[in-house]
Every structure is written in structure tokens, then in C-alpha cells.
Amino acid sequence: MTGGFVPRWLAVPAVVGLLFLLVPLTALVARVRGATLWSDVTSPAALSALGLSLGTGAVATVLCAVVGIPLALLIARSPARTAAVLRALVTVPLVLPPMVGGVALLYLFGRTGWFGALGLPFTTPAVVLAQVFVALPFLVLAVEGALRSTGVEFERAAASLGASRVTILRRITLPLAAPGIVAGVVLCFARAIGEFGATALFAGNRPGVTQTMPLAIYTAFNGAGVSQGTAVALSLLLLVTAVAVLLLVRGWRPGVGR
Amino acid sequence: MTDPDATRPGRDRRDAEGGGAATPPPTKSAPVARAAVLTAHVVVRRRDFPVDLSLDVSPGETVAVMGRSGAGKSTLLTALAGLTPLDEGEITLDGRVLDRAPRVRTAPMQRGIVLLGQDARLFPHLTARENVAFGPRAAGVPASVARSSADEWLARVGLPGAGDRRPAQLSGGEQQRVAVARALAAEPRVVLLDEPLVALDAVTASEIRAMLRERLTGVTTIAVTHDAVDAAALADRLLIVERGRVTQEGPVREVLAAPATAVAAAIAGLERVVGVARRGGWEGAGMRLESTDAASLALAATDGVPLAAVFRAADMRIGEGCPATVVRLEPTPTGVRIVTDRGAAEVSPAEATAIVPGEVVLVRVAPERVRFVPAS
Numbered sequence: 019m020t021g022g023f024v025p026r027w028l029a030v031p032a033v034v035g036l037l038f039l040l041v042p043l044t045a046l047v048a049r050v051r052g053a054t055l056w057s058d059v060t061s062p063a064a065l066s067a068l069g070l071s072l073g074t075g076a077v078a079t080v081l082c083a084v085v086g087i088p089l090a091l092l093i094a095r096s097p098a099r100t101a102a103v104l105r106a107l108v109t110v111p112l113v114l115p116p117m118v119g120g121v122a123l124l125y126l127f128g129r130t131g132w133f134g135a136l137g138l139p140f141t142t143p144a145v146v147l148a149q150v151f152v153a154l155p156f157l158v159l160a161v162e163g164a165l166r167s168t169g170v171e172f173e174r175a176a177a178s179l180g181a182s183r184v185t186i187l188r189r190i191t192l193p194l195a196a197p198g199i200v201a202g203v204v205l206c207f208a209r210a211i212g213e214f215g216a217t218a219l220f221a222g223n224r225p226g227v228t229q230t231m232p233l234a235i236y237t238a239f240n241g242a243g244v245s246q247g248t249a250v251a252l253s254l255l256l257l258v259t260a261v262a263v264l265l266l267v268r269g270w271r272p273g274v275g276r
Numbered sequence: 277m278t279d280p281d282a283t284r285p286g287r288d289r290r291d292a293e294g295g296g297a298a299t300p301p302p303t304k305s306a307p308v309a310r311a312a313v314l315t316a317h318v319v320v321r322r323r324d325f326p327v328d329l330s331l332d333v334s335p336g337e338t339v340a341v342m343g344r345s346g347a348g349k350s351t352l353l354t355a356l357a358g359l360t361p362l363d364e365g366e367i368t369l370d371g372r373v374l375d376r377a378p379r380v381r382t383a384p385m386q387r388g389i390v391l392l393g394q395d396a397r398l399f400p401h402l403t404a405r406e407n408v409a410f411g412p413r414a415a416g417v418p419a420s421v422a423r424s425s426a427d428e429w430l431a432r433v434g435l436p437g438a439g440d441r442r443p444a445q446l447s448g449g450e451q452q453r454v455a456v457a458r459a460l461a462a463e464p465r466v467v468l469l470d471e472p473l474v475a476l477d478a479v480t481a482s483e484i485r486a487m488l489r490e491r492l493t494g495v496t497t498i499a500v501t502h503d504a505v506d507a508a509a510l511a512d513r514l515l516i517v518e519r520g521r522v523t524q525e526g527p528v529r530e531v532l533a534a535p536a537t538a539v540a541a542a543i544a545g546l547e548r549v550v551g552v553a554r555r556g557g558w559e560g561a562g563m564r565l566e567s568t569d570a571a572s573l574a575l576a577a578t579d580g581v582p583l584a585a586v587f588r589a590a591d592m593r594i595g596e597g598c599p600a601t602v603v604r605l606e607p608t609p610t611g612v613r614i615v616t617d618r619g620a621a622e623v624s625p626a627e628a629t630a631i632v633p634g635e636v637v638l639v640r641v642a643p644e645r646v647r648f649v650p651a652s
Contacts, residue, residue, distance in 0.1 A: 171395075171397055172397060172399055172400075174359060174384070174391075175391075175397040175399075176399070176410065176414070177383070177384040177385045178357055178384055178385075178389070178390045178391050179385075179390060179410055179411035179414060179458065179459070179462045180385050180386075180388070180411055180414050180415055180462055181385055181410070181411075181414035182385060182414065183385075185414050189399075189410070189414075190399060193401045194399075194400070194401060196401075
């Protein structure tokens, strides 16, 4: 610990925490069987699950950005009390077990639900809906935090220089919130491709239609016709995907020169 | 600011259409915003006291507004900038009503009034050039034209070649220079200054003050400041604001030489002691002062009229005259301020060594150094 005056012995629990996060992943990687890895990963079932996960995750992330950034703006520019209420509402799906979210979505879109006529459950769009439901709070909270900490002073300066609201949004507000938006989008995408509970209940587990990576891993692990080796390989694939996304974002910095 | 051929009517048309319309092709020389007439009666009810200020600014005039913190100066500026709604009153620019309480309100972006604060508020993600080009680009000027004009503006504020630098790479003074360029490049009708020099060191502040003086010539400006030096350097007229009201108004030097209130005297750096006219002089606080100033003598001609004696602390001599009790001693950069119940004197450190609080000393101010002003 170079900076500050933190008690040195705090390094011990800190390292324990770090190991707790890393050792299980190491154990996972250790179980990978090199001989069958390639065939496991490139099996039609695995590739189909990977494709479905990335595809639905991407669509869900775009949808989250389209509604989440405006929602974050609304919260960030509301009076303190209103903002606190809105923030609490947005946080609910975050602290709710995803299973409960799945049940709620079923009651809304199920045959007897308010929007039952749409026939959504157990389709690919249902996967996307479940992912949006669980991932949206991550994006909204990250973007809202960035917007709030930037404040409105730069926007006032821009308005005083004659810029329209749209110009201010495009050239000042969004670029200044870019780090928060990037963080929010990454968290959102990561949460979306990892989503299991709500998807399982609301979208089911149909290979090629709703069986995303997490569901494929669960299915493989339960040994329903596939080996545990497949589950391990798929888990590794998901891990690599997550790390790749993180590295990609690390490498790209928004155009802020400080 | 110096090239009359470069006047551009673009802002007028833009205002009439509520912003966004294209401007005529800009010229290569310095753009000059046409100076505007501003009239304002600003009433804003606050929790402490209502701010009720009236202000008329002629085209190209600079009016300084001074007063204690919280007196309502910043409220005036934010109201003029369209950031604080009026509870009563009206703001017009060249005869066009910007605000009329309670209905008419013009958005900040459509007023042509730009606010320069003590924080430069440069957009951190844009280069100096893009910061300066922001206003023109928002008004529809093509990016390449706005950028080359921005480079010219940067040169005019003393930062040639700094276009590619980011705000974080600029010193506080350089940031304020860019902020001035950015504000003027937007061709405002009125410039509002809210203590733009207060966060800078004395040397930098003095340089930027000189640059502002040059660049704001002919631009209708309202400058809020705590420093009489700023007012004297930048402004034609000075308004003293106390608890939301204008208590004195006039040419800067006249107000500073004859402050009508204690606050105005403190701003001008003068001692002000209230008394009455007696036998052609001033008497108060057990002391008698004479004056050689004609206006002061005229005021003192009527016995019993409330008068305030005004003088510089450094002009009060210790050792002869009327007795006064020393209240406290305050070291100053050049000596020691002896605060007495008859006003304060400034003496050299050597003279101050023998003086202690509570002591009775004799004080006198030479008549040619004293002015009398009406006391209310």
C-alpha cells in the first residue's frame, strides 16, 4: 500500500478476497480437457448457444442503451427527491432474484397476462426481454452516476453560447458521460449474456431458439445427453468472452485527454 | 473588436427565428458583435430578502456591480443570462423583450447573452480550438470556418498556436483566456462577467484584466467584482448593491471617491465616519474635521445636516488632533492599520510599536485629504 495511511494488516483479508474470486476460475480452467476442448467448443450445440447468447445479448444491450440513457438523463436531471425515488425503482430488478423477474415477465406476457396476445414466452424475443429486464439497471445506474457527477454547469455554458438542446446533448452531455456510458454498456452486455434465471422461466430452454450459453451449461452439467466436459468447455468460452469484452473496452478510451 | 468592417448581422436573424438558422459567411477579420442596449428590472424573491435591481446599459458600455457576498449580484447575472426566472420585472435587449414576469421567458440559448464566471468551464473533452469554435458551430457556421476563426480568436487573447491543447493542459490564466475567446467568438450582444479574475494570482489577473479591457471595448458588459481595481480598469459606471438594492450609482471614480454608504466606502478602501455639519466643517464621534473640497464645503454649509467624512486610512495622522481610542491593530502589506473608534489610520511598523489596543491617541486628517458626503 503505497498511498494513504491504511493499516498494513488489511492486506491479508484483501488478498483472501482476491483469491476467493480467482481460485474458482483457476479450478475451472484446470478441469478443461485439452483433447476434447476444440470439439466441445465447436460442437453444433455449443456454437448455436454461443451465437444465440451473443446475438440476444447485443440486441438487449442496444435496447437498454436506447431506453436506458434517456432514463439516466431523466433521473440525473430530476430534483433530488424525485431522483432518489426513481433510482430506487430502477434498482429493484438489480436486487431481485432473476427467477422472480422471470415469473413477473410470465405473468405480464403469458397466455393469460396483460400482453398475452403477443405470444412471446418461449421465443427468442423472450430471451431478449428477460435480458433487458435484468441488465437495464446496470446501464442506467452507471450512466446516471456519470451524468450526475458531471453536473449541468457545462450544459449551461453551452446554452449561454447559443447551442440548442440537441446540440448540447450531442456535443457536451453525452461525450462528457462517455466513460459512464461505456462502463454501463459493458456491464449491461456482460449481465445480459450471463442471464439465466429469468430466461429459464420466461423463455425456456429450447436449443437454437432460447438455449443461451448459461442454459446450455446448466443442461450439459445435468448430463441430459451431453457430458460435463461440454459444460466445462462452454463455461470457459463464456469466461473468455467476458475477458475479451473487458480487454476491448480497456483498450478503447473515449476521446478525453485527461 | 477593432475592425468596424467586420460587423455581422447574423445574430439578429438567428434571434428572430429562435436559433439554428444559417449565418452569412463570416469574414476573415475580427467579428464584432453589435453592441446592444440592455434594460433590466429584475425582481427575484429569495429566502433572505428580495433582489430588486434596475439597470440600464448603453451600447458598448461596461457597468461594474459591486457589493458584499450574497447581496444579489450573482442573482442579477443569472437572471440576465436566463438561468433564474424573474418574479417580477422585465429584461429587454435593443427594445426586444427577453423576459417579462410571469409569462415571457427567453431560453438562455436564444438571448445572445454570454456569462463568463470565475471558473472558465471549458469543455474538458474538446481542444481549445473546438471550445472557441463551439458557439459559431452551434449557430451553423461550417466547422472549418469556425475552426480557423477560433485560431484567430486564440491569437487575439494571447494564445497563438494553442488550438490543439486540451483544457487540462492549460494553466488557470490560459483557461480564462480561452473562455474569453470562446465567449466573444459566439458574438454575444451582452457579456456578463462574474468575477472572472478572482481565482487567478495577482500577476495573471492583471494580465487578463488588461486583455479584457482591450477585448471588451465596445461590447455591452456587466461585470460583477469584489475588486475596485477591476471596476476602475474595466467599467464606465459602478453600481453598489446592498441587500438586493442599488444604493449608489455613478461613474466609477466618482462613486469610489465619494462612497454614500459604509459598504461603498469599504469597497473603495476608504474610512467613512458619520457625523453632522458644524460651522463649515464636520463633527462626529468627538472629532472635528475640515475639508478644502468645494463640494464638501457646500454640503457642510448648513449646520446640523447629517454628513459622513470620507478619507483614506493612510491619510490619518497619529500624534496630534482629536483623542481616539485604539480598538485593534491590523498588519497590512505596507504597515499597520490602527483601528480606532474615530476611524482607522495606517502607519509604518516603526510608528506602531508604541501603540497598544485601549490606548488613547490623537488623530488628525489634513483638510485637503477629507471629503464630506451626505449621510442618510
